[in-house]
Amino acid sequence: xxxxxxxxxxxxxxxxxxxxxxxxxxxxxxxxxxxxxxxxxxxxxxxxxxxxxxxxxxxxxxxxxxxxxxxxxxxxxxxxxxxxxx
Numbered sequence: 001x002x003x004x005x006x007x008x009x010x011x012x013x014x015x016x017x018x019x020x021x022x023x024x025x026x027x028x029x030x031x032x033x034x035x036x037x038x039x040x041x042x043x044x045x046x047x048x049x050x051x052x053x054x055x056x057x058x059x060x061x062x063x064x065x066x067x068x069x070x071x072x073x074x075x076x077x078x079x080x081x082x083x084x085x086x
Contacts, residue, residue, distance in 0.1 A: 031065070031067055032061060033067075033069075034056075034069050034070070035071075036069060037071075037081065038073050039081060041073055042071060042073045
């Protein structure tokens with residue numbers, strides 16, 4: 001009877017683990033999304049953006065695979081920032 005209990009417990013735990021495993025797979029398939037917003041032009045942030053991308057690559061993120069970056073630049077017109085953020 002002891003081995004029967006172990007079998008029932010193992011089957012129960014296995015049945016509970018299946019939904020969690022599928023949930024983890026679904027979440028890992030989603031790409032991370034990062035927004036960049038700045039008051040100047042894109043060229044003034046080029047080195048900072050490259051440093052950010054290099055750091056993210058070191059963490060396993062790749063643009064187009066599991067990472068999406070959306071950039072908006074106000075080109076010196078800071079009154080455009082709220083519109084670009086929306």
